[in-house]
Amino acid sequence: MRNTISISPSVSFVKADSQPVQVRGACLHDCPDTCSLLTTVENGVAIKVQGNPEHPQTGGVLCNKVSRYTERSYHPERLLQPLKRVGPKGTGQFEPVSWDAALTDIAARLKAIAAHNPEAIVPYSYAGTMGQVQSESMAGRFFNRLGASFLDRTICATAGGEGFTQTLGGKVGMRVEFFAESKLIIIWGSNSIGSNLHFWRYVQQAKRDGAKLICIDPRKSETAEKCHEHIALLPGTDAALALALMHELITHDWLDHDYISRHTLGWQALKERALQWPPERAAEVCRVPVEQIKNLARDYGQCFVNQQPAAIRLNYGMQRVRGGGNAARAVACLPALIGAWRHRAGGVLLSSSGLFPVDKAALQRPELLAGRQPRTINMSTIGNALLEDTSPQFGPKIEALMVYNSNPVAVAPESGKVVQGFAREDLFTVVLEHFKTDTADYADYLLPATTQLEHWDVHSAYGHTDALLNRPAIAPLGQAKPNTQIFRELAAHMGFTEPCFSDDDETLCRAVYGDKVDFNELLNKGFATLKLPDAPFAEGHFPTPSGLCEFFSERLQAMGLDGLPDHVPNYETLGTSDQFPLAMISPPARNFLNSSFVNVKSLRDIEGEPVLEMHADDAAARGITSGAVVTVFNQRGEYRVKAEVSRRARPGVVNGLGIWWRKLGLDGTNVNQLTSQHLTDLGRGPVFYDCLVQVRLAAQAEPQTV
Numbered sequence: 001m002r003n004t005i006s007i008s009p010s011v012s013f014v015k016a017d018s019q020p021v022q023v024r025g026a027c028l029h030d031c032p033d034t035c036s037l038l039t040t041v042e043n044g045v046a047i048k049v050q051g052n053p054e055h056p057q058t059g060g061v062l063c064n065k066v067s068r069y070t071e072r073s074y075h076p077e078r079l080l081q082p083l084k085r086v087g088p089k090g091t092g093q094f095e096p097v098s099w100d101a102a103l104t105d106i107a108a109r110l111k112a113i114a115a116h117n118p119e120a121i122v123p124y125s126y127a128g129t130m131g132q133v134q135s136e137s138m139a140g141r142f143f144n145r146l147g148a149s150f151l152d153r154t155i156c157a158t159a160g161g162e163g164f165t166q167t168l169g170g171k172v173g174m175r176v177e178f179f180a181e182s183k184l185i186i187i188w189g190s191n192s193i194g195s196n197l198h199f200w201r202y203v204q205q206a207k208r209d210g211a212k213l214i215c216i217d218p219r220k221s222e223t224a225e226k227c228h229e230h231i232a233l234l235p236g237t238d239a240a241l242a243l244a245l246m247h248e249l250i251t252h253d254w255l256d257h258d259y260i261s262r263h264t265l266g267w268q269a270l271k272e273r274a275l276q277w278p279p280e281r282a283a284e285v286c287r288v289p290v291e292q293i294k295n296l297a298r299d300y301g302q303c304f305v306n307q308q309p310a311a312i313r314l315n316y317g318m319q320r321v322r323g324g325g326n327a328a329r330a331v332a333c334l335p336a337l338i339g340a341w342r343h344r345a346g347g348v349l350l351s352s353s354g355l356f357p358v359d360k361a362a363l364q365r366p367e368l369l370a371g372r373q374p375r376t377i378n379m380s381t382i383g384n385a386l387l388e389d390t391s392p393q394f395g396p397k398i399e400a401l402m403v404y405n406s407n408p409v410a411v412a413p414e415s416g417k418v419v420q421g422f423a424r425e426d427l428f429t430v431v432l433e434h435f436k437t438d439t440a441d442y443a444d445y446l447l448p449a450t451t452q453l454e455h456w457d458v459h460s461a462y463g464h465t466d467a468l469l470n471r472p473a474i475a476p477l478g479q480a481k482p483n484t485q486i487f488r489e490l491a492a493h494m495g496f497t498e499p500c501f502s503d504d505d506e507t508l509c510r511a512v513y514g515d516k517v518d519f520n521e522l523l524n525k526g527f528a529t530l531k532l533p534d535a536p537f538a539e540g541h542f543p544t545p546s547g548l549c550e551f552f553s554e555r556l557q558a559m560g561l562d563g564l565p566d567h568v569p570n571y572e573t574l575g576t577s578d579q580f581p582l583a584m585i586s587p588p589a590r591n592f593l594n595s596s597f598v599n600v601k602s603l604r605d606i607e608g609e610p611v612l613e614m615h616a617d618d619a620a621a622r623g624i625t626s627g628a629v630v631t632v633f634n635q636r637g638e639y640r641v642k643a644e645v646s647r648r649a650r651p652g653v654v655n656g657l658g659i660w661w662r663k664l665g666l667d668g669t670n671v672n673q674l675t676s677q678h679l680t681d682l683g684r685g686p687v688f689y690d691c692l693v694q695v696r697l698a699a700q701a702e703p704q705t706v
């Protein structure tokens with residue numbers, strides 16, 4: 001039954017002549033924090049975006065980026081009308097067209113392709129907005145009805161996600177607020193201060209109460225330098241470290257035998273595996289002092305001995321390498337060994353997204369496929385996919401791409417290939433965007449989308465356990481429309497008559513969780529906390545097939561893979577190439593959100609220009625000093641950046657902070673010019689941080705003769 005409170009998509013409650021009002025919203029961005037926002041609107045204009053003090057996870061605090069959200073929404077370069085390409089592909093030359101003309105032509109092009117093979121049409125989207133409604137609801141219905149290729153959305157989290165699913169049963173774990181009560185916090189592969197700021201507040205509280213903080217990260221990040229210990233291992237060696245940690249727990253008998261015997265599967269096998277990893281072996285692989293590994297194990301083991309809660313905040317940094325899935329799996333095994341799950345402040349958290357009861361079928365309507373089973377394109381290898389010709393294994397050549405909520409030309413690996421693919425004159429590309437991004441430059445049609453201030457949505461989080469509602473604060477700017485509305489209208493132009501294409505955004509918002517989350521609470525408060533136990537696995541009950549923490553996974557074995565976690569070396573292991581003797585990682589710059597905000601001047605001014613952090617020894621060996629322009633290169637390509645000789649870089653590893661818009665960097669390229677399209681051991685994910693390079697001083701520009 002429909003509820004009586006209406007959330008009609010009109011924003012009539014914000015009258016142009018009214019007093020300032022505050023509208024409750026949700027941060028849209030791909031970030032674990034999913035903040036509750038308060039937007040102040042005056043005379044129909046959003047003048048300020050603040051953190052909602054009533055939402056405990058947000059605590060009234062926003063990051064630097066989102067506190068500038070009005071600067072982004074009212075940016076003078078916002079796309080405000082549909083555009084049609086007039087120049088050669090990639091040159092970004094467009095002329096305005098009407099919505100009707102654009103949608104009529106797009107529908108005609110898509111129909112012509114669908115008539116011979118709908119799988120030649122491919123959606124490309126990720127988490128530009130994390131909103132359940134503005135991502136895969138109406139769009140999902142549209143592509144299901146069309147019979148377009150499926151997209152395997154692997155670009156961020158599938159390796160770790162799969163590692164956790166095979167071990168704990170899903171993207172499940174500790175409730176984030178209980179980190180505040182932990183006595184040992186291991187921040188593993190994450191720069192929380194940059195990318196998970198609200199978690200860091202809980203860490204501060206724990207620290208004040210005597211907790212020890214350990215950071216495991218090749219880079220001395222803002223977070224690493226504020227922890228008591230920093231273990232600067234080589235990228236892609238985390239599983240070796242975790243196995244050595246297990247080795248020490250076993251040899252010192254810092255083990256919760258009762259928990260292990262009742263709630264785990266495959267202990268004997270894991271024990272044998274771990275005993276092959278004495279700390280000395282791991283120290284060599286990770287290139288860290290052996291004492292550091294022993295101390296880490298002692299700290300973790302003592303939490304068992306003293307019955308104190310030990311918590312691990314794993315994030316996605318460690319899984320962007322070949323063995324990323326195994327590494328996440330190895331870490332997921334650790335809490336069970338010491339019975340950390342018995343405490344609500346103990347265990348591990350990678351992502352909480354698996355705890356949300358999202359009704360995907362209600363949003364995307366798989367019945368519209370009518371029994372068809374389209375092929376799947378992996379978004380992480382879009383470069384190769386676009387360049388692939390018809391083949392029995394691959395299927396039909398891609399003839400049309402519809403891009404929304406993503407900027408693949410900047411963010412997908414091996415951009416040389418991605419650009420070559422997008423530049424195909426025979427490819428029909430439609431991009432829904434706020435701005436003329438690197439990807440938008442390659443569009444045949446560029447359609448203006450609304451921002452979070454202008455549309456409805458419902459948000460799950462991956463770093464806490466609250467659902468949020470986003471109300472529009474202002475009317476859509478210019479001719480911009482929500483993604484849902486664009487797909488609704490395109491469906492009409494295609495002649496799709498199923499009633500689900502008329503569902504409005506209110507209906508879609510309500511469909512996200514059905515009756516599993518109280519929608520009135522979302523309407524009245526802006527957020528609703530999931531009802532979950534404090535210590536979910538204190539008594540086992542893992543959502544795995546066996547109900548146990550699966551050290552050994554029969555499912556993996558059935559796929560022909562190793563049933564136990566192991567160290568899987570990188571594709572490009574440091575020390576194996578004379579030509580490319582440095583490992584490069586490319587974690588995000590703090591003031592950007594992937595490639596979003598790079599065009600917001602006040603934030604770009606803080607970041608300055610693309611930077612490569614280098615250790616003093618690596619810089620000196622190449623005659624490089626801070627501020628010098630260097631060329632970073634490998635067999636896939638090169639890009640130029642400013643070198644920064646930095647204590648944040650460890651020897652042998654350079655940090656190319658991301659993700660710049662290509663056209664705003666030097667030479668029109670960015671770090672992904674160098675990354676490869678190899679995939680992770682589990683989850684078919686990208687390996688951005690598994691990348692060997694060489695660095696040299698860039699040739700000085702020729703003096704210009706005037």
Ligand SMILES: Nc1nc2c(c(=O)[nH]1)N[C@H]1C(S)=C(S)[C@@H](COP(=O)(O)OP(=O)(O)OC[C@H]3O[C@@H](n4cnc5c(=O)[nH]c(N)nc54)[C@H](O)[C@@H]3O)O[C@H]1N2
Binds near residue numbers: 585595
């Ligand atoms: N400010 C800001 N916040 C963001 C984002 C952003 O772009 N900017 N991106 C958002 C997105 S999409 C995501 S997925 C999350 C990501 O969230 P996180 O996974 O927490 O990402 P980072 O903060 O980059 O932390 C990754 C850290 O892993 C380190 N690292 C690299 N390789 C390895 C390795 O092999 N092992 C270990 N142990 N560490 C390694 C990097 O140096 C980096 O400090 O953050 C989100 N939040």
Ligand SMILES: Nc1nc2c(c(=O)[nH]1)N[C@H]1C(S)=C(S)[C@@H](COP(=O)(O)OP(=O)(O)OC[C@H]3O[C@@H](n4cnc5c(=O)[nH]c(N)nc54)[C@H](O)[C@@H]3O)O[C@H]1N2
Binds near residue numbers: 125411483671
């Ligand atoms: N080298 C390197 N590459 C990486 C990473 C790395 O660490 N290093 N990180 C990877 C990770 S973790 C991720 S998640 C991906 C992220 O890659 P993407 O998901 O592509 O994220 P963004 O670059 O932020 O691009 C999102 C785009 O969506 C648009 N957008 C936002 N809201 C809406 C909306 O409502 N409607 C429409 N139509 N558009 C909207 C924004 O304007 C923006 O241009 O990048 C990956 N690439």
Ligand SMILES: [Mo]
Binds near residue numbers: 030155157
């Ligand atoms: Mo991500």
